[in-house]
Amino acid sequence: MMFLTSLRAIVVAVVLITPSVFGAEPALLARTPYLSAPANFTLPFYLFNGHILIDGVVNGREGKLMFDTGTEFPFFLNNHYLPLGKDKKIGEGQTASGQKMVLYQQHQPINKIDLAGQMQLKNVPAVLHTDWRFIEQAYTPYFLGSIGHGFNRNYLFVIDYEAQTLAFHAFNQDKALLASVVDPARVVATFEFTPTGVDGKMPEVVLHIGDHNIKASFDTGNIGSLQLTEAMKNALLTSGELKLQLREFTYGLREPHMSANLQGLYEGSTALAGACNLTFKIGKTNQIGLGYHFLKNYISVWDYQNSRLTLLKP
Structure with a gap:
């Protein structure tokens, strides 16, 4: 092809x-x-x-x-x-x-x-x-x-x-029915997000990794991406929370690229799953795109009306 x-x-x-x-x-x-x-x-x-x-x-x-x-x-x-x-x-x-x-x-x-x-x-x-x-x-x-x-x-x-x-x-129905979608016993984390992008399409939160903050956005179209400053990259490599690997193949094609595995993400005091196989680049800000490689660890409940995203145990 x-x-x-x-x-x-x-x-x-x-x-x-x-x-x-x-x-x-x-x-x-x-x-x-x-x-x-x-x-x-x-x-x-x-x-x-x-x-x-x-x-x-x-x-x-x-x-x-x-x-x-x-x-x-x-x-x-x-x-x-x-x-x-x-x-x-x-x-x-x-x-x-x-x-x-x-x-x-x-x-x-x-x-x-x-x-x-x-x-x-x-x-x-x-x-x-x-x-x-x-x-x-x-x-x-x-x-x-x-x-x-x-x-x-x-x-x-x-x-x-x-x-x-x-x-x-649909939001235009009984609120008790909507609330029942989220089982409190299975909740891992609840994000009160900032709606960013056109019409608030991109949920954005601030997460923690070690003593550092990182801006995170959720997007099903982005399977996983990571951008770090040079200083943040070096700090996370030293702490062991970041691992970089040059991969020769990606999604069935021979295409060398730098891939990142990130561990140690927190929301408040709640430890979150790591994110692997992220596309990686150096930039002026620290930000992570959380898509499939992160969301696959959870059942995710998206509520744009109340700017809330909830992660449930599978």
Whole structure:
């Protein structure tokens, strides 16, 4: 199979599209309500390179949708696979790995979006789309696009990587039912996060490692990343909390890169699981992207309405 870029670069590209280059209009579109779905439903998913893929059907065409909390739009469809009208050009941008992206909007609503045969949305308006062929070449030629924050922010949702399920609970229902989703006996940590990014899509907290603080963001599209200053890197190497390894292969491809394993993360006095196989780089700030390599250790409950993320024992 031919690739426009390496698979590792593609993995990063899914997460790090810079929204500011598109202007304000996409942020408004991200807030389009999608509340016609059932109050409670569960979607089974596949894991591919740490990413969540869901069976879907868009206007009768079957394929896979990526569940990416770091994408602000409710649905961000693939116009290379789906016949979508380029009625309005929204903007242009570039992914972190260099692919150019042009965003379009089709005036006509999407007739029907089906998610894993468990729920359907009809006459979906204001859907944005772009050419995702570089994702097709690494994941599946039947890539429909992504599901993002504009959809899932309407729900308290639960990710179980072991069972490979996404359980959604709409906020506009009995509060006692919503509270019952979190079993107090299984709670490991509760984060009162700061919503950052477009429309608050990126939960951000401050964690501790030894005597140091590190900014952490949660994102299902980022399977795991670490950026440290040179001084922080040296301190954590000395303490043994950081291990760096030059890997020759990544996700099925020969591509040498520096990988990091990090131990000793704390939230208050609560010890958290380590995060392994993180993409690593030196930067001006200390920050960690907590995705699959961290979240797989827990069942995570995401509550954007109350800016709270809870980690449960599996």
